[in-house]
Amino acid sequence: MTNPCKIYEDGVEYTLGVLTGNKVIYDFPKIMIYLEAKGKLLFGDHFRIYKKDQRIIRELCNYFIKDKESCEKLGIDPGKGLLISGPVGCGKTSLMKLMKYIVPHQRPYSVVASRCIVFSFNHLGYKTIEDFGDSQFFCFDDIGVEPIGRHYGRDCNVMGEILLSRYELFLETKIKTHATTNLNAEELEKRFGIRVRSRMRQLFNLIAFDKQCVDKRK
Numbered sequence: 001m002t003n004p005c006k007i008y009e010d011g012v013e014y015t016l017g018v019l020t021g022n023k024v025i026y027d028f029p030k031i032m033i034y035l036e037a038k039g040k041l042l043f044g045d046h047f048r049i050y051k052k053d054q055r056i057i058r059e060l061c062n063y064f065i066k067d068k069e070s071c072e073k074l075g076i077d078p079g080k081g082l083l084i085s086g087p088v089g090c091g092k093t094s095l096m097k098l099m100k101y102i103v104p105h106q107r108p109y110s111v112v113a114s115r116c117i118v119f120s121f122n123h124l125g126y127k128t129i130e131d132f133g134d135s136q137f138f139c140f141d142d143i144g145v146e147p148i149g150r151h152y153g154r155d156c157n158v159m160g161e162i163l164l165s166r167y168e169l170f171l172e173t174k175i176k177t178h179a180t181t182n183l184n185a186e187e188l189e190k191r192f193g194i195r196v197r198s199r200m201r202q203l204f205n206l207i208a209f210d211k212q213c214v215d216k217r218k
């Protein structure tokens with residue numbers, strides 16, 4: 001196996017920690033340096049790691065590198081997925097697109113916009129719900145504010161249905177699902193109903209940005 005804590009980007013080597021035996025001891029300051037560099041490559045030169053976001057990024061790092069002790073302290077279950085909540089523009093989508101790069105040895109997830117899934121449903125109907133309920137690894141972006149689906153005159157709460165399927169999949173196979181949202185627990189329940197909300201608690205660890213977090217959109 002190649003060393004998972006050595007990553008090359010544009011000919012530059014980044015070292016995220018040291019490999020001892022088959023265990024990596026990660027070094028947070030080094031992970032932050034890599035995340036800032038990779039963020040600039042992915043999103044542009046304006047990208048930086050804000051001091052105020054370091055707490056949440058550290059939590060995400062502990063989750064992705066599966067640091068059992070730290071996860072336990074933080075109340076994070078590495079066996080569940082992540083639900084990142086926070087105000088508009090705080091950087092949820094960018095972070096979920098970025099974090100997978102610190103663990104290149106793990107199976108990557110695709111970040112898919114919930115509203116695009118609804119548009120697909122409007123064309124293809126229930127096939128879309130089947131497609132996203134299968135064993136691929138997804139991060140559903142911006143759940144809860146997508147429009148209601150409509151196929152041949154029938155309304156459907158598409159993401160609600162998909163979350164129910166993902167829950168069944170999780171019980172059967174332990175395959176995780178991630179998501180981001182602007183909504184709080186109460187609003188999610190209003191949007192998806194109590195059955196979905198209850199299952200979401202089992203499917204996700206909740207990682208919340210501060211309500212005061214600034215909009216990073218210029």
Ligand SMILES: Nc1ncnc2c1ncn2[C@@H]1O[C@H](COP(=O)(O)OP(=O)(O)OP(=O)(O)O)[C@@H](O)[C@H]1O
Nearest residue numbers: 043046047048087088089090091092093094216217
């Ligand atoms: N760490 C960062 N440094 C600089 N710019 C950032 C950072 N994070 C996000 N941005 C920029 O801020 C904007 C919003 O980011 P992003 O889409 O990730 O936020 P979001 O929380 O997903 O927003 P929404 O709730 O609207 O979906 C983007 O233009 C992105 O490039």
Ligand SMILES: [Mg+2]
Nearest residue numbers: 092093142180
């Ligand atoms: Mg977003």
